[in-house]
Amino acid sequence: MSATPLYKQLEEALKEAILSGEFPPGQQIPTENDLSTSWNVSRVTVRKALDALTREKLLTRVSGKGTFVSEEKFQRSMTGIMSFSELCRSQGRRPGARTIKSVFEPASKEIRERFGMSKEEKAVVLERIRYADDVPVSLETVWFPPRFAFLINEDLNNNSLYDVLRQHHGLWFTHSSKVIELVYANFDVAHYLGVAERHPLISIKSEMVDNHRDISCISHQLVVGDKLRFTV
DSSP states (O other): OOOSOHHHHHHHHHHHHHHTTSSOTTOBOOOHHHHHHHHTOOHHHHHHHHHHHHHTTSEEEETTTEEEEOSSOOOOBTTSOOOHHHHHHHTTOOEEEEEEEEEEEEOOHHHHHHHTOOTTOEEEEEEEEEEETTEEEEEEEEEEOGGGGGGGGSOOTTSOHHHHHHHHHOOOEEEEEEEEEEEEOOHHHHHHHTOOTTOEEEEEEEEEEETTSOEEEEEEEEEOTTTSOOBO
């Protein structure tokens, strides 16, 4: 039996349906009664899930008519948790990914200390180019502690890492801390992102806490700022 609350399971399922386009903007979603029946949960549980999605501006309730997928494009605060794939879809763009590296590697002292790793242990390291409408917009490096060794065998080309963790391993991130600064592309990064060397990039270093209250992911994104929009 899943430890995830029923309302959260329903909320995530509806969110995925919205962001994937299964429920396009302006479409009415199933009624509370229909969702209650199909999910075999109470209307209170359904209402709790719908309330959360309404607060995120993914849904709009119209008195006397029902609940609809919001027409507006979704803004995303950098203080929240949203995968790159979700961010792209929320801005009407098609996400993509190409894996450059998926290995075990020695980690820095700082990362070892955050994960509680010994000096002998190696971290799981994933490096990917992220695309929006086939245009490279971000170079992403992610570190996980050794217990995430299963990720080495996952196909993360054009797949959401967050979705893999949530749907297949029952894990998701609840909050994060970020350090954002302006940096400049070196030769290798410029090659991957299709920009000139020394092109300005947004560097986003994140430390994420999962639903078990563990620090389980540290990431570093180098983003071409004129190709992707963030809000803070």
